[in-house]
Amino acid sequence: MxxxxxxxxxxxxxxxxxxxxxxxxxxxxxxxxxxxxxxxxxxxxxxxxxLGDHSPPDIAITVDAIDRSGADYLVRFTAANNGSETAAQVRIVGTLTPAAGPPEEAEVTLDYIPGRSSATGGLFFRGNPGEDELELRATGYQNP
Amino acid sequence: MHQETSRFWRAMGRASAGALLFVLPLLMTMEMWELGFYLDRLKIALLLVVLLPLLVGLSYFSGFKHTLDLWEDAIDALTAWVVGALLVIGILVLLAIVKPVDSFDAMAGKAILLTIPASIGAVIASKQLGQKDNGDDDVVCASYGGELFIMAAGALLLALNVAPTEEMVLIAYKMSVWHALLLSVFTLAIMHAMVYMLAFRGTEAGPDALGHGPVFYSFTIAGYAVALLVSAYVLWTFGRFEGSGLELNIMSSTVLAFPAGVGAAVSRLVL
Structure with missing residues (x-):
């Protein structure tokens, strides 16, 4: 040895x-x-x-917090990709619809959300998202 | 007496330093993280399969310990992989490039992809960092096949460093066919100058024994061909051929073959 x-x-x-x-x-x-x-x-x-699954991006957005930001309101959100494929340049559009008057839009583009992962961001609104009707959705992405 | 164990730890330290040297530029390249999560897993697997014999071969020619048999070289290659992987994972966490919100798949992809250049660095560390304490002649006389192998390794190392960026394809877009042609002539000229200066390290014949012609045919042209093939393979692996026509693919391979060719020519000095 x-x-x-x-x-x-x-x-x-x-x-x-x-x-x-x-x-x-x-x-x-x-x-x-x-x-x-x-x-x-x-x-x-x-x-x-x-054998892994190859499902297309499936983006679900949840609002994390609504804060005052100067004269505006900041809506912070998490965009989770429940699909297995990566989405690039994910466009997130938020629409705030007050009881009266025209709806207000804010948008942001997230560089990447890998499959089964999430990314966070924020949108600024003039109106108060706590009072008016707020909708956040992903409107498109690019294949990386 | 802890001479042997401390020698082991010193070899590990050298391997880590080599891995760090080679992987840092890539660790700090955004495209590399992105490729880690969206690149086809089978392409990464293939790269890993190509890498293993490369590591064993590099260990044979210039390992962090001077080894003679295949088993020892395989052990060195695997050790290099561990050193590279630990280093890469540590730095990815330290630089907040992997975060808890990322999926396991995204993290694993990044780590595995980056461990590839890191492990190459770990294997050739001793030569890079001048291990002289063994006092032996560390030039292994390589056969012609061995020379081509070393050139391929050098080409791969340089190609891996620049290929992940979008600039390779962008440059190809900007160039005309004439630019590409001129670039390959220029690459050949540079390679020939380097090869001629370094051609005979560790071989029997001195520079005077062979003229420019034979050196050009057997090393420069062959080296350029190797660099082109390695470039095309790396570009294909990184998905740069997707959706682009043959002409653009050849152009971007020619662009990448410039740094890859320099790597191939100089590898015989460095590796």
Whole structure:
């Protein structure tokens, strides 16, 4: 066993045999971790590529908070992509419809929402979204 | 006496430094994060399959430990993968590039994609950072196939660094066919100058033994072909060929073959 260890570490090693055995063990453990990582990565990628679902982006928007922001109101939201494919340049349009008068629109474009992930943003309105009817929806996206 | 264990940790430290050196530019490139979540998983898997023999081969020619047998080289390659993966994951978290709201798939995609250049860096770290403590002659005499292999590795390394950006295709849009033609002549000239200066490191013959002609045919042209193929493969992997015609694909490969060719020519010095 000792001889084996010395053989593997041949270039320079007048070191203690316990130490070179330790070094050999470390080396083997790290390499084994590497093998596990590589196989896991490859397995995961193949699984996702071949059997994973490929559903188109499905954007659901929830309002997180409504705050005053100077003269305006800030509506903070989370846009979750429940599909598996990534949506790029996701356009979010918010419409605030007061009881009387014309509706007010605000919009923002989110760069990316990866599949099964979410992104956050905010929209500014003149009117009070707490009182008037507020609707947020995604109106379009681009394939990355 | 902890000489052997400390030698192991020093090798790991060197590998980490090499991985960091090669992956940092890519870690800080937005396109790389985006590619991590939308790139076809099978393309990443294929890249990983291509990478493994590359790491083993690089370890043979210039590993962070000087190894002779295939088993040891495979161990070095796997070690490089661990070092690269840990480093990449750590920095992705540190730079807030992966966040808890991202799906596991998006995080894994980013990490795996970035571990590829990191592991190449880890394997060639010793040569890059001048490991001299072994005191042995670290030039492995490469066969012609080996030379081409090293050139392919160098081409891949440079190509990976620039290919993720949209500029490759953008430059191809801007160029006319004449620009592309001129660029390939220019790339060949630069490669030939580099190859000629570096051609004979570790080989039997000195520069005087061979003229420009034979060097041009067996190294420069071959190296350029390797660089073009590697460029096309990398562009295809990153989805830059999607929806573009053959002419544009050839143009963007020619653009990428410029840095890839420089990488190929210089790799025989660096790797």
């Amino acid at each position: 000792d001889e084996h260890a010395q053989h593997q570490q041949q270039p320079l090693a007048p070191a203690g045999s316990g130490d070179s055995h330790m070094a050999l063990l470390l080396e083997r453990w790290v390499a084994a971790a590497g093998a596990v990582l590589v196989v896991a990565s490859l397995g995961y990628l193949l699984y996702q590529g071949l």
